[in-house]
Amino acid sequence: MIRGGRFGTFETVTVLLWPTLAKIYLSFSTGIIQENYSAAWLGVFLGCLTAFLWFLPLAALLKRFPGEDLAAIAENVTGPVIGKILSGLMVLYFLISTTLLLRQIAETVIGTAMPMIPLAVIIITITLIMLLPSVWGLESVARVSALITPYLLAGGIGLFLLQLGNMNPNYLAPLWGPGISKLMINGFFRASILSELVFLGFLAPSLPKLNPFKTGLILIAAATVLLTGAMLATQMVFPPPVAAEHTYPFYEMARSIYFGRFYQRIEFLFILVWITIVLFSLSLRFYFTTVGLARIFRMPYYQPLLGMTALAVLAVALIYPDYTAAVYLDNLFRGRWAWGPSFLVPAFIYLTAVVAGKRGKNNA
Amino acid sequence: MLKKGFPTLLLFVSLPILLAGCWGAKEIDEAAYAFALGIDSGPGRNLTISVLVFNPGAGIATAGITDQSLSPGRVRVFTAEAPSIFSGINIINTMLKRQIELGHLKMVVFGETLARRGIESYLDTMVRWRKFRRTIYLAVANQGTARRVIESIVPPAGTNAGKYLEMMFITQGFVGFTPRNQMLEFYNALKTKGEVPVAALVAPRVTKYDLTTEHEARIDSGRITDFNGAARDPGQSTAGNPPLSGEAPLQFLGTAVLYRGKLVQKLTGYETLAFSMLRGEFNRTYINIPDPEAPDKIIQLEISRIRRPEIKLQKQGAQIRGQVLLTVLGDLIGVESNRRYETPPKNTLLKQAVENWIKQGCYAVFHKAQTAGTDIFGFGDYARWLVPDWESWRKWDWGSSFKTMKLDLTVKVHINRPGLIIKKNAVKEE
Secondary structure, three states, rough: OOOOOOOOOOHHHHHHHHHHEEEEEEEHHHHHHHHHHHHHHHHHHHHHHHHHHHHHHHHHHHHHHOOOHHHHHHHHOOOOHHHHHHHHHHHHHHEEEEEEHOOOOOOOOHHOOOOOOOHHHHHHHHHHHHHHHHHHHHHHHHHHHHHHHHHHHHHHHHHOOOOHHEEEHHOOOOOOOOHHHHHHHHHHHHHHHHHHHHHHHHHHHHHHOOOOHHHHHHHHHEEEEEEHHHHHHHHHHOOHHOOOOOHHHHHHHHHHOEEEOEEEEOOHHHHHHHHHHHHHHHHHHHHHHHHOOOOOOOOOOOHEEEEEEHHHHHHHHOOOOHHHHHHHHHHEEEEEHHHHHHHHHHHHHHHHHHHHOOOHHOOO | OOHHHHHHHHHOOOOOOHOOOOOOOOOOOHHEEEEEEEEEEOOOOOOEEEEEOOOOOOOOOOOOOOOOOOOOOHHHEEEEEEEEEEHHHHHOOOOOEEEOOOOOOOEEEOOOOHHHOOOOOHHHHHHHOOOOOOOEEEEOOOOOOOOHHHHHOOOOOOOOOHHHHHHHHHOOOOOOOOOOOEHHHHHHHHOOOOOOOEEEEEHHHHHOOOOHEEEEEEOOOOOOOOOHHHOHHHHOOOOOOOOOOOOOEEEEEEEEEEEEOOOEEEHHHHHHHHHHHOOOOOOOEEEEOOOOOOOEEEEEEEEEOOOOOOOEEEOOOEEEEEEEEEEEEEEEEEEEEOOEEEEEEEEHHHHHHHHHHHHHHHHHHHHHHHOOOOOOOOOHHHHHHHOOOOOHHHHHHHHHHHOOOOOEEEEEEEEEEEOOOOOOOOOOHH
C-alpha cells in the first residue's frame, strides 16, 4: 500500500509552495516578459487569479471524495478506462515537466556555476538526488520542506531587497503592457503558473482531516504574493528589452548586487537558495509522477517503479537537443498549456461527478 | 545500529572532500587576473585591446606564504591588435604562462575615436559572456586612447590595481563629478528609449598641468596681474584638463553621453553634478557660490541629497511638461566675506542663492541635452506612464518630445546648521 505519511496544513503548503516558486529561477519569467512586456507582473497576478478560479472545481472534487486521490476519483467517476486516460494525462504532464526541469537544472548548473562539467555527469548526479526523497517518502520531504521554508524565504526575499538601490519603478510602465485584452488572454493561459495545485489531488490520502480548499487558498495566496513580488523586483531592475533577453533573469539580478567593495559577488548565496528550491521541485514532480503511475496501475507500492521511472526521465531529458529547446518546450507545456491537465481534467471529472451524482465512500 | 549510521557517516566523511577544493581545476596563482580592459579602434576593422593584468607570482598568499603585496612588476599591461576582444586576449595569452581571467575585471575603457564610432556591438559580449559582470565600470578616454589610460595605471597604482580602480569609482560617487557608470545602468539605458546611456570620462594624468613651473613662476615673478585666465573653476573641465598637480594615475571628471552607443556629447564636472541631481543619483559634494551680499567673494558649502527628486510629467497636447522638485541639504563651510549668514533672514538669502545656483546649473545642462536630443535624465522613463500600452510607447517618438519639453524646476535647500560658528562677529573690538 502506498503510504504518503501524515502531515498538517503548513507542511502541505510548503511542500507545494517550492515546486510552484521554483520555476521563476529558470527562464520561465523571461517568457512571461516577452509576451507581456512591462505588465509581466500583472500577467503573473492575473494568471494566479485565473488559477484560483480553476482551483474551485478541484477543491470541490476533493471535498466530494474525501481521502481519495485524483486517480482513484477519476476511475470512480468515469470508469476504469476513461479514468485511467484522464489520470494518465495528468501523470504524463508530471513526467514531461520533470524531464524538462531536469534538463534545465543541469544546463543551468553548467551555465552559471560549473561550465567545465560534462552534461552527462551533472544530469546523472541530479537524477540520483531527485530519486532520494522518493526513497525516503513524502512525509520526510514534507517535514524538511517545513523546516527549510523560513531560510529559503529569507534567502530569496533578501536577495531581492539587496537590489533596492537599482530598482526603477518606471520600468513597470506602460501599465497595460500588450494591451488589456491581450493581457487577459495571456493571464488566462498563465494560470499554468500555479499548475502545481493539482499535486494536492495526489496528496489527499495523506491529509485525511485537511480542508483542501483552505490549504489550496493559503498556497495560492502565498504563491501569488511571492511570484508577483519576484516578477515586480526583476522588472524594476531590468527594463523589458533587457529582461526579455536573459537566460537566467534572477541569476543576473544576484550577479548585479553591489554594495561597495565588500557586499558584491554574493550570487553564490543565490545559487544555494536556487539549487535547493529547484531540486525540491524536481524531486516532488518525480515523486508524483511515480506515485501517479503506481496509482493508475493499482500497484500497492510505488518503490519498484522508482528506478525505471528515473531512467525514463533521464533518457527523455537527454533527448532534448539543447537548452534553448528545453526552455521553449517548458514555456509551451509548463508555461502555457499546463492548465489543461492540471485544472481542466479535474474540472471535467468534477462536472461528471456532479451530473452523475457520484460521491466518495466517506461522503455518502 | 552500524547499518543505520553508516550512510550518515559516509555522508559526513565525503562532505569535506566535496565541499572544499578547487572546482575550476585551477589554483588561484594559475591565472592572470585582468583588472582593466581598454578597447580602441585599430587599423582597418581591427581593435586595439589593452589589458591590465595582475600576474601572481610566488608572493601570493598561497600555502602558508603570507606576503600579499603586489609589486609594480606584477601588474603589467599587454596590448594586441585583433578583430575582437577575445581574439586579442587569445593572442596576449600566447605570451603568458597563465591564461587571462576576466572574472575580476573592474573597468572597461573605450578610446574616444571608437566611442564616437559606436560601442554597442562590443556590449553584446559583455552581457552574454559570463565572465563579465554588470557591475563593471565603463569609461571613455577623454581626448585619447584607452591604451594610454590603461598604461598610466601601472606605476603609481601598482600596489593593488584592482582595489585602486574600485576605490576610485566609489570615491567619485562622493565627489559628484562622475556619473553612475556601471554596466547595469548603461545597458539598461542603451536598450530603452526613455534614457540615453552615459559613462565616466577618464584621462591619464601624464599630461598634467604643471602648476609649479607655470603658475607659481609667473606669480612669483609678479608678472600675473589678471587671474581671469586661470580663474576657471576646475569643475567646469573634463578629465585631463583642469589645473591640477600631483601624482595619480587617472583622473575621472565629467560624463560621456553615448546616444545609441555613440559618443555625441561630453559634460563637464559641474554639468555632471547638475545632471546627477536631476537623476537623483547625486550623493554629496562641495560647491562654491557667489556671496549674495558680496558677489566678488565666494561662499563654500557642502551639499547633499535629502531625498530623491520628485518628478512628474504631464502631456498637454503634443507638449510635455516636466515638474521636478529637488530637495537638498546644505552645510555652510566657509564665508569668504566674513559676513554673518546665521540669522534667519540671511539664512533665507543664502538658501535662495544656493537654489539659484543649482537651478542655473540644472537648466543649463537640461538645455544642452535638449539641443543634442539626448535624454540623459531618464525623463522618458517617466513618460512611459503617459501611454496605456507597449504599442503606444513604441510608436511615440520620445526623442522629439524631449527636444520640446518644458521643465519647471523647483529647488528647496535646507541649511539647518551653521557649522561650528553660531554667530559670526558677534562681539567686535573695533
